[in-house]
Amino acid sequence: AQRVTQPEKLLSVFKGAPVELKCNYSYSGSPELFWYVQYSRQRLQLLLRHISRESIKGFTADLNKGETSFHLKKPFAQEEDSAMYYCALRVSGANNLFFGTGTRLTVIP
Amino acid sequence: ETGVTQSPTHLIKTRGQQVTLRCSSQSGHNTVSWYQQALGQGPQFIFQYYREEENGRGNFPPRFSGLQFPNYSSELNVNALELDDSALYLCASSLGPGAGELFFGEGSRLTVL
Numbered sequence: 001a002q003r004v005t006q007p008e009k010l011l012s013v014f015k016g017a018p019v020e021l022k023c024n025y026s027y028s029g030s031p032e033l034f035w036y037v038q039y040s041r042q043r044l045q046l047l048l049r050h051i052s053r054e055s056i057k058g059f060t061a062d063l064n065k066g067e068t069s070f071h072l073k074k075p076f077a078q079e080e081d082s083a084m085y086y087c088a089l090r091v092s093g094a095n096n097l098f099f100g101t102g103t104r105l106t107v108i109p
Numbered sequence: 110e111t112g113v114t115q116s117p118t119h120l121i122k123t124r125g126q127q128v129t130l131r132c133s134s135q136s137g138h139n140t141v142s143w144y145q146q147a148l149g150q151g152p153q154f155i156f157q158y159y160r161e162e163e164n165g166r167g168n169f170p171p172r173f174s175g176l177q178f179p180n181y182s183s184e185l186n187v188n189a190l191e192l193d194d195s196a197l198y199l200c201a202s203s204l205g206p207g208a209g210e211l212f213f214g215e216g217s218r219l220t221v222l
Contacts (some may be wrong), residue, residue, distance in 0.1 A: 009149075043112075043216075044213040051148075051209075095157050095165045097152075097211065099151030099152045100151050101149065
């Protein structure tokens with residue numbers, strides 16, 4: 001069965017420090033992976049997807065099929081990065097996303 | 110461009126009652142998906158509607174049902190409410206059934222007593 005694991009419920013880093021939010025998945029086929037973010041008092045929104053291979057707000061994520069991971073990284077955290085981050089998986093042919101339980105990132109000034 | 114809107118924002122029901130939640134999709138979006146988010150959990154897929162028909166369903170019992178209207182808006186109905194149905198119900202619209210980018214509403218928080 002498909003599963004998305006985000007091992008850290010809470011993560012705190014200092015402003016300017018690197019940040020990595022971990023995401024591991026279980027799926028035997030070719031997945032599509034996404035990161036969604038929810039800032040305070042805002043709705044859940046797409047941050048980035050692996051097929052785009054782009055950097056959004058300084059964040060990048062590389063799909064590692066060997067390690068079945070899709071970790072989200074940013075070299076220098078900013079206070080405005082504080083939010084709830086969800087990793088999500090879509091399997092081939094499916095229309096829905098499987099979400100992880102989320103990681104709350106706090107960037108300390 | 111109008112975003113996804115959901116109503117009501119909060120509601121309280123008792124066990125055994127029925128509830129209807131409503132969602133208006135973002136302008137231009139023809140697909141609506143519903144997710145349940147329990148406290149401390151990620152969103153869990155309930156079902157998706159496309160062309161006014163159910164187009165995929167998660168692991169939810171039949172007492173969870175829905176509708177999509179010609180203007181692409183949608184309803185989620187839950188019958189015979191149980192305590193475990195207490196959650197945030199999120200509606201998300203998209204440009205098509207397989208679109209990876211979902212546009213979420215702010216949710217309807219249901220409390221079942």
